[in-house]
Amino acid sequence: MAKATFSDLISSEKPTFVDFSAEWCGPCKMMAPILEDLKSQVGDKARIIKIDIDRNPQAAAAYQVQSVPTLVLFKKGNVVWRQSGVVPTEYLKRIIDQHAL
Template sequence: METKNAQPTFGELINGNKPVLVDFSAEWCGPCKMMPPILKELKNMTGDDVVILKMDVDRNPKLAAAYQVQSVPTLMVFRGGEVKWRQSGVMNARELKGVIDQFKG
C-alpha cells in the first residue's frame, strides 16, 4: 500500500489547536516585501508554537474574498477554524508575538 505525503490544506491548518498566522499579501505590494524577515524573526521567537503561512491574494482570490481581504498585507490569526484577530499593515515581530501569545494553549 502506497502512502502519499500530502500537505495539509488551508482548512486543515486553521482548524488545528495551534494559532495560525496568515499573511495575506501580493507580489506587487511594497509593504508586503517588508514582511518575510519579520515573519522569520517571529518564527525564531515562537518556534513550533505557531504556524505561519503566506497567502498570495492574486493566486488565491477565492480565499482572499472569503475572508474579505481588502488591502495587503492583512494579517490574521486563526485558531480552531475561527479568525481570532486581524489587522492590515506591517507589524514588527514583537507586536505579532504579543498578539499570538493571547491565543496559545
C-alpha cells in the same frame, strides 16, 4: 502524506498566523523579515503561512481581504485577531502568545 488544505491548517488546535500578501505589494516585502524573525521567536507555538492573494483569490475573498498585507490569526478555524499593514515582530509575538495557551 496528503498536502494540508488551507481549511485544515486554520482549523487546527495550534494557532495559524496567515499573511495575505501579493508580489507587487511594497509593504508585503517589508513583512518578510518580520515574519522570519517571528517564526524564530515563536517556534512551534504557531504555524506561520503566507497566502498570495493573486494565486489564491478564493481564500482572500472568503476572508474579505481588501488590502495587503492583511495579517490574520486563526485558531480552531476562527479568526481571533486581524490587522492590515506592517506590524512589528514584538506586537505579533504578544498576539500569538495570548492565543497559544
